[in-house]
Amino acid sequence: MALRTQISERQRRFGAELRRLREAASLSVKDAGALIGILGPQLSHIEAARTALDPERLTTLLAAYGCTDETYTKLLHDLGASTGKGWWSDFKGKVPMLALDLAEAEDRAESFSVFDALYIPGTLQVPGYVEAIYKNAYKDGRWDAATAVEFRLQRQRIMTDDKQRQFRFVIHEAALRMQFAGKTVMRDQLHHLVDMAELPNVTIEVLPFDAPGRAPYAGAFLICDPGCTALSTIILDGPKRAVHLGDPEDVAAYHQKFHEARDLALPAVDTSQPRRDSSRDSWGLLQHLLYELQH
Numbered sequence: 133m134a135l136r137t138q139i140s141e142r143q144r145r146f147g148a149e150l151r152r153l154r155e156a157a158s159l160s161v162k163d164a165g166a167l168i169g170i171l172g173p174q175l176s177h178i179e180a181a182r183t184a185l186d187p188e189r190l191t192t193l194l195a196a197y198g199c200t201d202e203t204y205t206k207l208l209h210d211l212g213a214s215t216g217k218g219w220w221s222d223f224k225g226k227v228p229m230l231a232l233d234l235a236e237a238e239d240r241a242e243s244f245s246v247f248d249a250l251y252i253p254g255t256l257q258v259p260g261y262v263e264a265i266y267k268n269a270y271k272d273g274r275w276d277a278a279t280a281v282e283f284r285l286q287r288q289r290i291m292t293d294d295k296q297r298q299f300r301f302v303i304h305e306a307a308l309r310m311q312f313a314g315k316t317v318m319r320d321q322l323h324h325l326v327d328m329a330e331l332p333n334v335t336i337e338v339l340p341f342d343a344p345g346r347a348p349y350a351g352a353f354l355i356c357d358p359g360c361t362a363l364s365t366i367i368l369d370g371p372k373r374a375v376h377l378g379d380p381e382d383v384a385a386y387h388q389k390f391h392e393a394r395d396l397a398l399p400a401v402d403t404s405q406p407r408r409d410s411s412r413d414s415w416g417l418l419q420h421l422l423y424e425l426q427h
Contacts, residue, residue: 135182141233141376142240145365146211147181148378153197154179167196185212203360211240211363219286226279230374235283237365237376238290241356243298245390248352249339250307255288255299256336258324264313296333302393304339304348308421319425322418329401329415337397338414348396349389 136143154164161179162172168189177183185193190212194205220235238244238255246253252261262284266277290297303325311318329336339348354367366377366386377383399413 135177138229139181140216140229140236141365142211142214142216142236143181143184145363145376145378146208147179149208149211149363150185150193151179153194153199157197159196164193164196168192187213201360201362204362207358207360207363219289220283223279223283223286227275227283231280231283233376234367234374235287237356237367238287240358241297242295242359243300243357245300245355245357245387246353247302247349247390247393248307249304249348249350250310251352252303252307252321252325253301253352253354254284255291256301256325256328257284257288258317258321259285260317261313261321264317291328291331291334299334300390300394301334301336302339302390302397303336305341305417305421308338308418315425319422322422322425326401326415326418336401336414337394337399338401338417339393339397340417343396345396346392348393353386353389355383355386355390 154161157164160172161175165172165175168175170189174183178185187209190209194208199205199208216236218236218239220232220239224232244255246255251265254262257265259281262281263277266280266284270277270280291299308322313321325336328334352369354369355364356367357364361383362380363378364383364387366382368375368377377386397414398417401415401418402413
């Protein structure tokens, strides 16, 4: 079987999990390979995501590694068996690979924890806001800005699909005050946040400028949880590539950062409660910012 020339983050994560399990079981590549009738170098290629592993051999390896978590085992099987195809496949070659990897990771997730300090998170952005972001992003001509906008808007379908995924957002007040898209777009954007907060599977909390105590974390991050913390992925966006983290210590650290951000944030937007002009909850602060944009 020919080795892969392009490796997706899903394939990379599958191989990394196999390597982590093997090392935890104190087995060498040679000995683990012998258990499933292959040579050590071939198993090394599998762990490096350069080639695949059939389900039967995966089952044998997981048993040898002492893996007894049924949920983890099922999800790891799904990870290895996935074709990687989905709605995002239509955009292959039209948007950066990092965008395709992000869409695939989101599609596998059951719940999301999102923190952003300077931008409205992508799955909450209105079209005008998305267009403003990409207006000057692709001047080198390699990628088409209109296609990038379409791709981002397509991603937002996970918010309301029949899987009823859970979304928790903590957004810094700084992101709500950014006006690079213009006042009209920002009014639409803030109204959209309030509307999205009405969905039963969406929680939006605002971290205000005057939050007391410790300084908040400055970087944006997304935690994709497929229903098993051990296979959660932390995604950090960058100008050239996104970083996907799956090491248990990294996952735990970013979960802690998210909990700290929630502790500092105002109470969540709750449109079921009587509306009042107060900046002491997230809904009230959004209304205050909307008032400023209208005057």
